[in-house]
Amino acid sequence: MMVDWSKIPDILAIASLVCAFSSILKRNSRFWQDDETGSGLWLIGWALIVVHFLGYSFLPVPGLPGVLGSEIGTISLAAAAVFFMWATVPYRHNLSSRWMAAVLLSTYSMMVSLDAVDHAPNWLFDGFAALLALAPLAVSIGFCKEGIHPLRRISVGFQFLLGSFLLISNHTGFGSSLGMVNAVLFTAYLSCCVHFWYIHRKATAGSVISIGGFFAWASVFVIGTWMANSFPNIHIESEVWNLPKYVVAVGMLLLLLERQVEQTQYLALHDDLTRLANRRLYQDRLISAMERARRANSTMGLLLLDLDRFKDVNDTYGHHMGDLLLKEVSRRLEARVRRSDTLARTGGDEFSLVLEEPTLRRDAEALAIVLEKLLSQPFNLAGKRVTIGASIGVAIYPEDGLDFETLSIAADQMMYSAKQGEPATIEL
Secondary structure, eight states, rough: OOOGGGGGHHHHHHHHHOOOOHHHHOOOOOGGGOOTHHHHHHHHHHHHHHHHHHHHHHTTOOOOOHHHHHHHHHHHHHHHHHHHHHHOOTTTTTTHHHHHHHHHHHHHOOOOOOOSSTOOHHHHHHHHHHHHHHHHHHHHHTTGGOOOHHHHHHHHHHHHHHHHHOOOOHHHTGGGHHHHHHEEEEEEEHHHHHHHHOOOOSOOHHHHHHHHHHHHHHHHHHHHHHHHHHTOOOOOOHHHHHHHHHHHHHHHHHHHHHHHHHHHHHHHOOOOOTBOOOOOHHHHHHHHHHHHHHHHHOEEEEEEEEEEEEHHHHHHHHHHHHHHHHHHHHHHHHHHSSSTEEEOOOSEEEEEEEEEEESHHHHHHHHHHHHHHHHHHEETTTTTTEEOOEEEEEEEETTTTTSSSHHHHHHHHHHHOOOOOOOOEEEE
């Protein structure tokens, strides 16, 4: 019998989706390290689904090619689930996460390979089932100093239940009609469903479709087996069972596009270098703070901060060193200001801080002194010790201005009156 050419449309469809994922990733390289989506691992998972369809296209071929096609196709299907799960965990770059992924990949592959062995001894089956149940637990215990994330508990719990089920099934026959491979795949894709639910709980179209698709994907391995055993005369085309794959793919593409929209909106309101609020967001926050203070008959403060001799550092070591300095300055300032206040980068080396009401002048001036001392401490940048300073102007609403422009001018005048001209200290 020849190769099953009916799988070609599925292969082309999934390959097209892989290309779509790749295109989106190339447009925004940050997605490869994205802590929410893990899109690079999604791409690997869908590439494995292509391999799955390629392998299954050899199922009708007798002899070794058919056996290898079945093994490669099933192992690829299980491995794709591992990558989908791996993509969701926020700690996926940790060594423990890589070990967990390696353990799941190896134990799933062992169980699928064992299923192809005729008359395999029970002790070997029991050993692999015990390994499936206990190996993830061992990884979790071995890296317990990192802390145990809820998703780690979910993974360990699912694998322990799967291994225990396979052991019980082997000795009692309970649930044996499901089959070992279907049990493994059901657990893997149900785990994907739970992982995606935990991370993408926001009720967006992408999250709902992805979570529902993974649940349907996992259910296929149970419902398909039940249908085959209970209604052997009813034939359902394989394309029907493959529908959940496409549902998940559509959901993931929507998640990527939703994330891209969020990223675009974020960049429209934040500085690309420091990730602080940009001038546009700063103006909105300042006007809103003034309006709240007006309604409450209260006060609020504005601090304008300009780095002293930043140009000297930029000219001496180049713009890269200047960028590093701006990032370090933003980190120091963020660590000191209140979360309710708005810190923004409003110019090349200029920062602004909106102090929410109520803010008295003495409190704002005291904070300005603290920030000046904070920024006068040396910065260690790329092996070089850099000491700069800062000039800060303070303005209080409504005393120094009743509108955005007046208050900003008052703070700007105070800042320039405080400007000093001491040379920067740059030590190798």
